[in-house]
Amino acid sequence: MNEEINSEQAEISSEQAQTQNSDESINLDALKSNDKALELESKLAEMTDKFYRANADFENLKKRTEKEKADIASYANEKFARDLLGVLDALQMGASFEPADEFGAKIKEGIELSIAEFIKALAKHGVSEVEVGGEFDPNIHNAVMHVDSDEHESGAIVQVLQKGYKINDRVLRPAMVSIAK
Structure with missing residues (x-):
């Protein structure tokens, strides 16, 4: 068991x-x-x-x-617009003369009409002039000289030497200015 x-x-x-x-x-x-x-x-x-x-x-x-x-x-037209700014500057310089006679006045009037059309065409494609006035802004201005001035505060724009332009809020060419010391 x-x-x-x-x-x-x-x-x-x-x-x-x-x-x-x-x-x-x-x-x-x-x-x-x-x-x-x-x-x-x-x-x-x-x-x-x-x-x-x-x-x-x-x-x-x-x-x-x-x-x-x-x-x-x-910004496709940026380079083309930049090239045309020289032509616009030349036209504006050509319109800055004082005519001596009626023929000169007609020429000046024709140049000014051409400038107005030129500016309209540029504006149509987003190109506008840079606002100049007041304080110097290094983003849109290019200071090329300092000037002693009793009338302006230090850093204020005294004179515009060359107009600046923007294309759609991007600086195409900065404005060349002189500023007060």
Whole structure:
């Protein structure tokens, strides 16, 4: 009987050992599948983050490209307008003479009409004259000399030597000015 009991106990121990091994195997499998699930979730989160970043970069690129296209269209005539400013200066210098007779007065009148049309055409394409007056602004003025002046405060514009121009709020040519010391 002892042998039977020992045999039964051995069987029970063997079954418990198998059950314990089976439970450990299930636990190991569960741990492995848990680790795999965590790893997959981590990869999914990483890929989702990459997707959102790539999408945001693409949207930023689209906006930047649209802005650049708008700037190109807005400032396409900049070089051409800059070249024409010399012609406008020459016309204005030509109109600064005092006519001696009626023929000279007609010529001056024709030049002034040409200047007015020229300025209208430039304005149509966004070119305007830089405002000059008051304080010196290095963004839109180019100081070429300092002048002693009792009538003006230090840093004030005394005289405009050459007109400045802007195209769509960008300085095309700064105004050359003399400023008070």
